[in-house]
Amino acid sequence: MVPTWWFVPVRRATAPPHGRAGDYGRGMSTASDHPEPTPTVRELADAWVETLADLDPVVATSLGVRPGDDRLPDLGPDGLAALADAERAVLAALPSARVLDDDDRRCAALLRERLETRLALHDAGELLATLRPVACPVHNLQSIFLMMPTATPDDWAVVARRMARVADAAASYQASLAEGLRTGVRSAPRQAEAVAEQLTQWLSAADGAGWFADFVARAGVPTLEGELTRAAASAADGVAQLRDWLTATYLPAVADVPDGVGRDRYLRSARSFLGTTVDPEEAYAWGWGELARIEAEMVAEADRVRAGASAAEAFAYLDAAGAAIEGVDEVVTYLQGLMDDAIRDLDGRVVDVAEPVRRVEAMIAPPGAAAAPYYTRPSLDFARPGRTWLPTLGRTRFPLHDLVSTWYHEGVPGHHLQLGTWAYRSGALSRFQTSVGSISATTEGWALYAERLMDELGYLEDPGVRLGYLDNQRMRAVRVVIDIGMHLGLRIPASAEAAGFHPGATWNAELGEEFFAARSGSPAAFVHSEVVRYLGWPGQAISYKLGERAWLAGRAAARRRREATGGSFDLRAWHTAALGLGSLGLADLERELATL
Template sequence: MRARRIPRAGVPHGPVGGAGYRAVMVPALPPSSVPTARQVADRWVDTLADLDPSVGTALGTRPDDRRMPDLSPQAADEKADASRRVLADLDAAAVRDDDDRRCATLLRERLTAQLAVHDAGEHLAALRPIASPVHALQSIFLLMPTATEHDWDVVADRMAQVPAAAEGFRASLAEGLRRGVRSAPRQARAVVGQLDEWLAAADGRGWHAGFVAGADEAVLPGALRTRLDEAARTAASGVADLREWVAAQYLPAVADEPDAVGTERYLLAARLHTGADLDPHEAYAWGWDELARIEADMAAEADRVLPGAAPQEALAHLDVHGEVVEGVEEVRAWLQRMMDTAIAELDGTVVDVAEPVRRVEAMIAPPGAAAAPYYTRPSLDFARPGRTWLPTLGRDRFPTWDLVSTWYHEGVPGHHLQLGQWAHRSGDLSVYQTSVGSIPATTEGWALYAERLMDELGYLRTPGERLGYLDGQRMRAVRVVIDIGMHLGLPIPAARGFHPGERWTADLGEEFFAARSGSPAAFVHSEVERYLGWPGQAISYKLGERAWLSGRRRARERREASGETFDLRAWHTAALGLGSLGLDDLERELAAL
């Protein structure tokens, strides 16, 4: 069975903690001094770490924090109140240079967008099979250091608090029911299925038991081993209770909830993921045009793979007859070599890679994770490197045609070069600009741009690899069409040859995706489920790539119009040093480089 890729945003691209952390110090100011925008932003990161322990764990700044995140509605309200205070501080901050200006713009945009989403109560309906607060019950442990007895002591204390965190999330969902802000039943069913996977792991002892079983017995005294095992049992009990409540109480209560969120909620969500005020009708029409362009390119490439074959036939042929890697460890090592080679060959020619960013690790994803590859950032001190993660889904045979461009996206020159470079520059810019202030369209847009860049540079060496790249591009264009179409209930244009004039539904979304994907039906279903539960995120890839390409084109035109030579290496290096920006600002900043 072959699964397509869904690079995870938000949680999956969060910075990863590790052993050997350094604290992020914000210089103290004399009482009379006016703080800069960057200092306001970095103090906000410290406040966030106080409010949400997963922030300090992810950044690698608070390795001894034993708390689990508070997922209750009260905690969300407290964070919103703190956000409003920061906006007031930002009004009085000094803007002393371009980095300050960009930081102030980013912080204001992010806080404003997040407060709009909070005030609409969306945090009370965040039940979905990806990047939901429920996933913090697992993911936070993957970010923690586990090298020493002390590390495992912290893990034991935190793991024992999983039931309290699960109860906080249950309270948020219950408050959503009370207010009439609800997730759709398909999202609840999907999460129940994931929690079933967690509970079935480690021979029925649960995912947390499997995690602590990996502790090095040589560094554990017997008492700590006992505590870890008990904490894992406690965590499994909390997961089981949440699973039972969602299945028995929440699902019946949302049985009539529609899948689509409608225009108002969609535009709020799209702003959160893109940092831009979306014109959904323009984006919808552009998505159709981009899909047509890609499909024409695919038809030509499919003929090179298998003369006379349509794209779907060529993809099926590659699954059976294309290049393949046999074995889980073998594919991990193959992906590692691929990233190491890309760094060695691109550094100094296409982009300048900072020394600590040269290290990246290919990993196998844990069970119950997303159904497709993803990336996790390095800690700020690079004690734990950036990592790519491949879910095997029980497979031990891996066709390479759809892995090559995916690893250019997830690893090098995609997420790893951008997010690793941000970590490297966090002292020059601000920790906020280079970590928690990330905007999905900027990061996913760069990663999709990176795939296209490698195609431009000739790294897709076979027709199969290029067809795999185009298949991924097609999927992202499909996302724009059906994500906007389903949530807004838009009509399908008559000229597109698919249910002309009908309005989008989840069933039509699955039918459309299936006809334009080489993926199994179960994966197509999970993709559409994801879009419906996470509105506005799926469009960030293609709209972000569009901004990166436009910024590069405009920068080249500006340089050449003034008689200069456009230096692609210098442009990439400068672009990766900007830090996070929303799409309203990104293209303008890129064009000026």
């Protein structure tokens, strides 16, 4: 999973550093005696990234630019409105931008689709109801510090100034949620409860010292100790106030909000993750069929783990007696080696890996993170490498069946290889195509494809590891079924694929958890966390499988095209070219992949 900053709309509260004016048209023609030429699409898109960095300091830090920027976003209604105004201005300028080549053509389609999708969410008020346990705007008030430079006293001085602004940023987010209450756009109780619990974890981390205090304690800069301590205390107070307001005010006000968002809201949200409009009924039916196919494979693989065992029995055996890594430090070392080995093995044989992309770091996730592993991108200059993050959830033993294919997904050849390549190519493409214009179906689809690729290449021959891979595939098919089913209130079919699971019943959160638990090898706490996440992030969960479907279809079409003309299909060349395309919507992705 890749956390996204794209859904964190903000505005500049104070003048940005380095004299940037924050105008999308910076560098474009103005009324003067020497008007500049009309920009190309890529120039317009790059100017838009600069504007986003002006408006949203999280974007700048994520990209690794403006390291001295100590601002935090205005997450309030005024910030939402300011960003929407800027987005409309770019859309107005786009038709006159010059299209020089295919990269410009793809960039124009992406820029239009992303801006129109985001404005549709804004105009419907959806950005006033963004509580969820992953990629919620308030999470950036923790994660931004993990992306900041901390090598020098000057770096820590920036951290101190930015941390002192956390309380104001949290208050501005509260203002947006309050506006949502006023206008009737509300998150469901499960989402508010989940975020309040995460904030409590921040506050109680490090044996009660709190996450912010624990973070600044590592500075080791005596001259800044007082400033850092005060900033951490202020940040903790701001987080505590937001948590208490969620519990005392927000939760009672949303007690009647259903978990599912309904068809119209679902289609708006799903488009933001797919880059196109989905046919939910077709995807729902396809998800059932894909689930049946995967489970048939799991029967055979479970028998290889233990003769005659069901999948559930095989997982119970693997959890108790299968191969595992003991210790938190040890699992970091193992995961680092897994990714380093994959880069060495695949480079030049399956894909070409640029030198800067060869560096990736395995990390342990901070307290209060989501239950699932995730990846964070490198900065554009690679000063901050790409990183995978493992939430330990209190564990010190890590079964291999639950790790290997997941790290091929999060690390190499998954998210890191794609997003690292994008960062490497950000000078040739627009920064928008390789960073803030990302579409989940393109990135999560590639990462799921990467797991399948490693299976095709023979890296998952161990029965337990391969059963874990199939379980990951099954989980993504389950996501398609229950995400669409719960949000649209569809009925469970009386079919062989459903295997007698409540035939004819209407999906709800409780049935979603029951189904997920029955069709996965995951513990109850993870199952609950996942279902709450799907309900708070409508349409994101389907982007994995639908994205993988597009990658596979594009590869198959490219192979057929090559072979139809008597040529041979070069998998290494195809992968290298495909990763160099940058972000695309789902329909555009499949079409472009077929031409490579």
